[in-house]
Amino acid sequence: MKCTRCGGHAEVKLRRHNANFCRDCFVPHVHRQVERSISKHRMIARDERVLVGVSGGKDSLALWDILIELGYKTTGLHLSLGIGSYSDASTEKTVAFAKARDLPLVTVSLREEGLAVDDATAFTNRPACSACGTLKRHYFDKLAYERGFPVVATGHNLDDEAARLLGNVLHWHMDYLSRQHPVLHSTHEKFVRKVKPMYRCSEYESAAYCFFRGIDYIIEECPNSVGATQLNHKHILNQLEATSPGSKLAFVQEFIDKAQPRLRDVESSPPRTCEGCGMPSYAELCSRCRLLREVASKRERRDAGRVSP
C-alpha cells in the first residue's frame, strides 16, 4: 500500500479521508489537523502559556508533544488520581515523558490533597468516573488560576467527543449540549478557558501518532472504566463508522457548526463562590467540596464502627 501523498510505504489507512500515509507524512498530517482546530476556534494565542492536562495516556501525551512541536509554551499538569497501581503507572509514564524532554511538569497527588478517587468510590454511591471528572475539573481550574495560566488544554479526541455527544443527545441534556464545544470560554475569573485541540483526531490517529513518535504511554485501561457507558457509545459509533466512514467527524463537526450555536442561549445562572474552597460554584458548595464532605462524614462513621464502606 502506497502513501497517498508521497508514494512511500504506507503504514496508516484513514478511511474517512480515503487516504493512506507513510509515517513521515502522517505526523505532519496530525500537526496540521490540530493547528487547524486551534486556529479555527481561536483556542490558544501564540504568546499564551498553556497548562496541558496530562494523564499518561496516549491522547494527552500526544497533545503535549504536538503543542510543543507547534511551538506553544506549555507546562504539564498531572493529577495522580489515587486509583490503585493504575495511577502509579500513569504517573510514571508522565514523569518519564517530561524528564526525557526536559519539560516543566506539575504533579498533584489527590491522595495527599485529602480525597483520592478510590476513597470517593469506597465511601459514596457515585460512579467512579463521575467522581474522577469532578476532581479533575476542580484541580485543572484551581491550579491554572493559582499559577496564572489563561488556558487549559486537554487531550479529548474525536471518539471522546462523539461518544459524549451521543450520550447528551440520547437524554437531550440541553445544559450539557450548550457547553459541548472545543472551546469553553471563561465565565468567571477563576474558571480559565478550556480547549480540546485534538477533537478532530480519532483514537487510532492519536495512538498511531504516539507509536511513530516513540511516545511511551500507558496501554492498560483504567480499572474503573470497565462497563462504562461511554465505552458502549464508542462501540456503537465505531459500528456506524465501519459502514459509513466519516460519520463520527460529521456528527461532531456538524453539531459544533450548526446546532451548538443555537444552544448557547440555554439559561444558566452565573457561578457564585463555593463556601468550602472559594472556587466558583453553582451551589453553596462546589461538587468537589460536596464530595469531600460526604466522604469525610462516611469515613468518620465507619471509623466509629457504625457503617462499613
Add this chain to the structure above:
Amino acid sequence: MRITILPEKKHVELSGRRRVSDVLRELGYLPGTAMVIRGDELVPEGEMLEPNDDIEIRSVISGGS
C-alpha cells in the same frame, strides 16, 4: 502467526497468510479500534500478514464516564 493482544496480554496463534482486516474481524475488533504492529511498523488494513509473523494487536479505545 503468533499474536499478542494488548492490553489484555493474551496470546493467540493463527495459521496461514491472512489479511489484516480479516484477522481483526476474526478477533472481534471493529475497523479503527486497534493498531496492528509488526516489529517496528504499523500494518494497515488491506495488507497481508504472513504465517511466520509475530504480531501485536493493541486496542486504541480508552475512556470512562
